[in-house]
Amino acid sequence: MDIRRALRHTAVAFAVITLAAYHPSPAAAQPPPAGLDEPRLKEVAMELVASAENSTLDWRSQYQFIKDIGDGQGYTGGIIGFCSGTGDMLEVVDRYTRRKPVNPLAPFLPALRKVNGTASHEGLGEPFVRAWKQAAKDREFQAAQEEERDRVYFDPAVRMAKADGLRPLGQFIYFDAVVMHGNGNDRNGLRAIRATAMKKAKCSNRCGDERAYLSAFLDARRTAIKNETVHGETSRVDTEQRVFLEQGNFDLRPPLRWQTYGDWYEIKAWPVVR
Known part of the structure; x- marks a missing residue:
């Protein structure tokens, strides 16, 4: 954070x-x-x-916040600052997808697994940012963040x-x-x-x-x-x-x-x- x-x-x-x-x-x-x-x-x-x-x-x-804030942990997003480089962002998206398999972020799960532990945006980028903001309107995604x-x-x-x-x-x-x-x-x-x-x-x-x-x-x-x-x-x-x-x-x-x-x-x- x-x-x-x-x-x-x-x-x-x-x-x-x-x-x-x-x-x-x-x-x-x-x-x-x-x-x-x-x-x-x-x-x-x-x-x-x-x-x-x-x-x-x-x-x-x-819920909709998503940005690379330059801390070396990739993207930071959501209500508590989940990071693509530290695993908790992956956990949020994985939890959301288990609950709702068809969602805007599900296609990015392979990329999130690949960049975990790094600051990389590979396979993510602007399409991922847009998908995060779209998913943030979904109560199921909000619940996944809270959980x-x-x-x-x-x-x-x-x-x-x-x-x-x-x-x-x-x-x-x-x-x-x-x-x-x-x-x-x-x-x-x-x-x-x-x-x-x-x-x-x-x-x-x-x-x-x-x-x-x-x-x-x-x-x-x-x-x-x-x-x-x-x-x-x-x-x-x-x-x-x-x-x-x-x-x-x-x-x-x-x-x-x-x-x-x-x-x-x-x-x-x-x-x-x-």
Whole structure:
């Protein structure tokens, strides 16, 4: 996944936003159940991710997104940034085709298998881009994207965070880390970030001081972002996640106000789940 907007503002934004006290509105006073997998919290999580990944809160508008963003992973597409070079785009199209064998993307399965692990566009190109955008109008393809998001990113991150005794904010912090860095064992993956944070916070699983542990995790996450030359810009940590942590908003209760890559966003109340 990559930053799709250039950083336009710097300096005082973080200082200003962290000084704002967290005052939940009456409409937000009744929280949903504690897990990020509760539908309203999951909707909040997706809006937060979309603000950083796509500069919008309307994450559903991104089913049709498809572009080579120059990160060496081929095409990036869809609601979570599935990549032709990393296998998850292939999984999405394969899932879609199993559900609906005749579809605009089925003819590209051989090419997707061939380019997996590379940045190549061989056998894809503009015809593939057009087919992706056409398929994005199909609810079956949208469902395939959502299912792959859950299988690879959302569900593993939330399970791990719950096992670590973290509330919705921590569960979201893990989810966002998986979206950008993956869940592998490389030095910048979620597991490596977690291990670094556990060591710094002097705990192993279920740290007693959730705030201190998450602060250590965000420190390690910031380093991981800096280590990846395709990323490098850290506002999704500095002026989003750390803001919520400093406010003590462990349940991710609206209203939420934050900044990513120079743009301001707000969720005023629990979203209506479709």
